[in-house]
Amino acid sequence: MGKHIIMTALALILLAAGMPAASAEAAPKQAPPxxxxxxxGSFxxxxxxxxxxxxxSPLKPRAAGQTLRGDHAAVFYQKPVDARKYPLVFLHGAGQSARTWASTPDGREGFQNIFLRRGYSVYLVDQPRRGEAGRSTVSMNVEATPDEQFWFGQFRMGLWPNFFENTQFAxxxxxxxxxxRQMxxxxxxxxxDIVADSMAALFGAIGSGVLVTHSQGCGPGWLTAMKSSNVRGIVAYEPGSGFIFPEGEAPEPIANSSSFGALRAGEAPLEQFMALTRIPIVIYYGDNIPAAPVSQPHQDYWRAALRMARLWADAVNRHGGNAAVIHLPEAGLIGNTHFPFSDLNNEKVAEHLAKWLHEKGLD
Amino acid sequence: MGKHIIMTALALILLAAGMPAASAEAAPKQAPPxxxxxxxGSFxxxxxxxxxxxxxSPLKPRAAGQTLRGDHAAVFYQKPVDARKYPLVFLHGAGQSARTWASTPDGREGFQNIFLRRGYSVYLVDQPRRGEAGRSTVSMNVEATPDEQFWFGQFRMGLWPNFFENTQFAxxxxxxxxxxRQMxxxxxxxxxDIVADSMAALFGAIGSGVLVTHSQGCGPGWLTAMKSSNVRGIVAYEPGSGFIFPEGEAPEPIANSSSFGALRAGEAPLEQFMALTRIPIVIYYGDNIPAAPVSQPHQDYWRAALRMARLWADAVNRHGGNAAVIHLPEAGLIGNTHFPFSDLNNEKVAEHLAKWLHEKGLD
Known part of the structure; x- marks a missing residue:
């Protein structure tokens, strides 16, 4: 074992010095370190x-004589050596799991590896009643209903069967x-609420960290920060519904042409909302979101979402908070889908986030 | 980046030399290297x-106008530097997922980390229609039915509410x-068959490897080796039903007192069965399996399974194969449950497997 570690360490030094390692197989020239x-581990x-x-009774097992644990989150974590102070805790969106942060659909490294390489501990979550956290305390029928073309549009890869000209999807x-097959x-x-409860329990177990959420996961993300002061910052990729305003301050629902209907905001007592004013928050949106209403329902939904996000950040900042909405095209990042963190330019998307974390003292 | 790698490499050399590293946080004395x-990555x-x-039509999305991909396996893999020739491909049992091989329920390292440390690449599978591979082409109701006391008995932790005296479960x-919550x-x-098809596709993608299966997963494991010559060896922990004999050679069903009824074997054409005679196979069973019939249904099931396994290994060897059944108590490992690879003595269970892999030229 000791010899193996020394050989590995020497190979790393050669790599770092830009020299070819002794074994071409162990360290191909193109491979990252x-x-x-x-x-x-996992828990x-x-x-x-x-x-x-x-x-x-083992001879006559009945449900009434037994227990059922469910509604927990399943977590896989990795800590690099000399990890930075705050881990990144990743919560996926609708129809997704922890895999959304792993390899990209075209086989490149996703945020899991990218931020490990940047020295962050990463916690990848399957939320309650999803993926490897599948045990639910409530029964449900899982329908095998074909729906992929809907998601192709809703996730702004393009309009089926065509990708957007500028798409960052491979x-x-x-x-x-x-x-x-990632879905x-x-x-x-x-x-x-069940998702947020499990996330608050997770932050209770691991201590302070930065919460990175996506889409449907952003709603429980806001709730998590209201339940746990261990959430030291929130990074939200493309929230749709689920924004929470102080009671009496929610804007009118935002009409749009999607099948989801008008986009509505939730409300919470001001005291709970104030938790969101005590931490830095950044919200990212990708490209191909129209500025004015359009009849194409998939894109029009995100026009409404982006507008709601800006109203929400205004509310947070009005109450003394520190929230920003970044529309990636305005930051020079073109063609991003609903999944900027796994798009072709995800290294640049990560770079933007790394700078934000640094600016906010979260690295 | 380069500086970080060099510092890490130096820390590793200090670790390997048994000297305290400069940063106590980076390398606590008790922590493994x-x-x-x-x-x-994941795919x-x-x-x-x-x-x-x-x-x-995006304006009127109908299921008939859309596709649905399903019935795939979800795979997370890790390759250590200087990996051994054959990766280990892990397939879980009933009600389990890839997490079965990750951290143990009491928080120690499972076979994922143990065999990474031993230099093996590891592939952890969620089988089709389970965990993060949840998209199925057939609908199903997921029932939230309390059943934990049944599994406590069936997995031979003990007889609810008591653990067996000698149990290796924490x-x-x-x-x-x-x-x-791992279930x-x-x-x-x-x-x-759907599980085996996805496993054969996996072996088609990654090349030769050793398949490690558990319980319900052992049945698809035998089928996988019949479908893919890239399976170079099989390690099966506690198979129950699912043994496959050559046509005309299946033994009589083995009566037992479990609610599953008599344990039945399957059959396949001799030509397909012969694939299982061309690779080394080892089958492990844990402890607290009675030698003679008992009225307690949970344990009696495994008496039948162990007997079937021995009949099956005889059939494989009769046709020129190389299959062994290891009853762990006979090898000096006492108190193992249905999950020897995550029991308290799982390092010893791994050591036994490592020796077997070495003996068969699979390391």
Whole structure:
């Protein structure tokens, strides 16, 4: 073991010095340097228990004599050596799992590896009733309903069957096939409060960190920060519904041509809302979001979402907070889909985030 | 980046030399050495597509105008630097996912980390219609039915509410809570052939490797080796049903007192079966399996399974194969449950497997 580590260490020094390593197989010229992981593992966070109502008999097992644990989050974490102070805790969006942050659909490194290489510990979550956290305390039918063309539009890859001219999604069937196979269904009714409870339990277990959310996950993300002061910053990629204003301050629903109907905001008591004014927050949106209403429902939804996000950031800042909305095209990043963190330019998207984390003292 | 790598490399050399590293935080005395990962990522393997039957309209999205990809496996892999020739490909059992090989319920390292440290590349699978591979081409109701006391008995931790005296499962509520939260349901009907098809696709993508299966996963494991000559060896932990004999050679069903009924074997044409005679196979069983029939249904099931496994190994060897059944107590390993690879003595269980891999030239 000791000899193996020394050989590895010497290979790393050669790599760092730009010299070819002794073994071409161990370190191909094009390959990125190895990840040096101090610790990695998996655990469940939060959740509830349905209690037993009678004694258990192995000869006649009945549900009433048994318990069921469910509604927890499943977490995989990796800590690099000499990790930065705050870990990044990643919460996926609708129909997704922890895999959304792993390899990109076209096989490049996603935010999991990118931020490990930047020295951050990463926690990848499957939210309650999704993926490897599938045990739910409420039954649900999982429908095998074809829906991929809808998501192709809703996720702003293009208008089926055509990609947008400027798309940052890798064209071709292979990446699209991998993308759709990244999707995974709810195994129980979606419940933002249950997700937030498990996330708050996770932050309770690991201490302070920065929460990185996507799409549907952004709603529970705001709730998590209201439940746990260990959330020291929030990075939200493309929130749709789920914005929470102080009571009496929610704007009118924003009409749009999507099948989801007008985009509505939620409300919470001011005291709870104020938690969101005590931490830095950045919200990112990608490209191909129209500035004015359009009849194409998939894109029009995101026009409404971006407008709501700006109203929400105004509300946070009006109450003394520190929230920013970054529309990536205005920052020079063109063609991003609903998944900027796995798009072809995701290294640049990560670079933008790394700078923000540095500016806010979160690195 | 280069400086970070050099500092890491120097820290590793100090570690290997048994000297305290400069930073106590980076290398606590009790912590195992870092994992040096050359490459890690995620992808989907295999699967099918429900085709669209009409054109898609974004204004009126209908299922008939859309596709659905499902029935693939989801795979997370890690390759250590200077990896051994054959990766280990891990397939979980019933109600489990890739997490079964990650951290143990009591928070120690599982086979994922243990075999990475031993220099093996590891591929952790969520089988089709389970965990992060949840998209199924067939609908299914996920029932939230309390069943934990049944599994406590069936997995031979003990007889609820008591652990077996000699158990290798960490006593106490915390580990048990984590164990049950490791479970995750099917999101579509269980189908051994669909699982095996995805596993064969995985071996087609990655080349030769050793397949490590558990419980329900062992059945699709035998089928995988019949479908892919890239399976160079099989390690099966506690197979129950799913053994496949040559046509005309299946033994009589083995009566037992479990609610599953008599344990039945499957059959396949001799030509397909012969694939299982061309690779080394080892089958492991844990402890607390009675030698003679007992009325306690949970344990009696495994008496039948162990007997079937021995009949099956005899059939393989009769046809010129190389299969062994290891009952762990006979090898001096006492108290193992249905999950030897995550039990308290899992380092010893791994050591036994490592020796077997070495003996068979698979390391």
């Amino acid at each position: 190895p990840l040096i992981i101090q610790e990695q 469940a966070a939060g959740g509830t228990v349905i209690p037993a109502r009678e004694a258990y 064209r071709g069937n292979e990446a699209l096939d991998q993308f759709f 995974t269904p709810n195994t129980g009714p979606y419940d933002a | 870092p994992l040096i990962i050359q490459e890690q 989907a393997a295999g699967g099918t597509v429900i085709p669209a039957r009409e054109a898609y 006593r106490g509520n915390e580990a048990l809570d984590q164990f049950f 995750t349901p099917n999101t579509g009907p269980y189908d051994a």
